[in-house]
Amino acid sequence: MLLVTDTTDLRERRRLATRADIEAAALDLFTRQGSDRTTVDEIAAAAGVSPRTFFRYFPTKEDAALGTNRAFDAALAARIDGPPSLAEIVDAVAATLAEFDGAPIDRLLQVRCLLNHDDNLRRAALRLEAERCWEVHGDLRTRVMNETVAVAMRAALDEWATHRAAGADADLVEIFRQVCAVQREMCSRE
């Protein structure tokens, strides 16, 4: 659930708090003025740390806003270990979504909406995703499956965010199913 676990370690708690502060500051500034009009110095100042410290928490300013995104991807990937069937993937999506219910979902939605408008940030998100895919790097077959699912997931998330941003109700799992149907129809056509 992404909770700050109650560790006895004071340092650990502070680090997590600082990290959360930076992330919140970045998200706020990016939302208001776009990621390319926002400097690291601004984010650091808003989060109450020095720029030098900022880079001890995140390698780039874009990464600072993509924590929730990354966490969701990781959680989903953990549920899709081998190359399961499409039905199992849909289940995994539903389960991961349930796992993120509440505040995390809101943040995920906020980030996804941002991505739809902020070119620079979307590129960074794509980069992170690509790096994850590359790290796995199994045989050709596994790779193709992973990336094909990733395409479906990404398209579904964007569509979901677009609907929700417009005030409409939308079910991610249902959208994901539709996207998969498109892929299926496309692949099966001679």
Add this chain to the structure above:
Amino acid sequence: MLLVTDTTDLRERRRLATRADIEAAALDLFTRQGSDRTTVDEIAAAAGVSPRTFFRYFPTKEDAALGTNRAFDAALAARIDGPPSLAEIVDAVAATLAEFDGAPIDRLLQVRCLLNHDDNLRRAALRLEAERCWEVHGDLRTRVMNETVAVAMRAALDEWATHRAAGADADLVEIFRQVCAVQREMCSRE
């Protein structure tokens, strides 16, 4: 065919020549020392232009090495206008490959091999590809189809480059067909 067309315009010819020089210099340096250990100043010096001029030809140093790549993608995209059948896409790949026969293919292969080893450059290539996909930006259905094909194409190109780099013979079209088969099998499975 990417030929330097015999224009009467001297300026145009020089510009194309300069562009080619920069591209060759970048490709050479990246191959020898990796893109992240190569500075723009080095590339510019090797190509015999000032760093300032370099940026009048390419927006980033990575772009300088991805010209052939970009040209191939564009040529392929031009042949896949609407959402055709899978068989038509395979034909388009074959036709585009034929169009690039000779020196362009060698350069394409060289770039693709580079991409398999150079993380920084691969990220840049992915970025370019993502930007192309985003520009089209039709409805959900079109987008999913485009990106799904892009995954197949990218995987096939990488596999092809890997085989060829190892000295083995490999047919891109055949590999692409196999990749599509993986997608088909995956999508049709319940």
Add this chain to the structure above:
DNA sequence: ACAGTAGTGGCAGTGACTGCCATGTTGGCA
């Protein structure tokens, strides 16, 4: 021959990111 325009180089400036060192904080241990 002459104006207009395109191509180029130099320079100064911004902003991302890193290595190094000094300083303050925390946790474990005698």
Add this chain to the structure above:
DNA sequence: TGCCAACATGGCAGTCACTGCCACTACTGT
């Protein structure tokens, strides 16, 4: 309780990608 080691932070200087501006040169059409 007091001390030492490990950790966290800030500041500083430096590199490098990339841009705007201005002056200069070289090509082009008349």
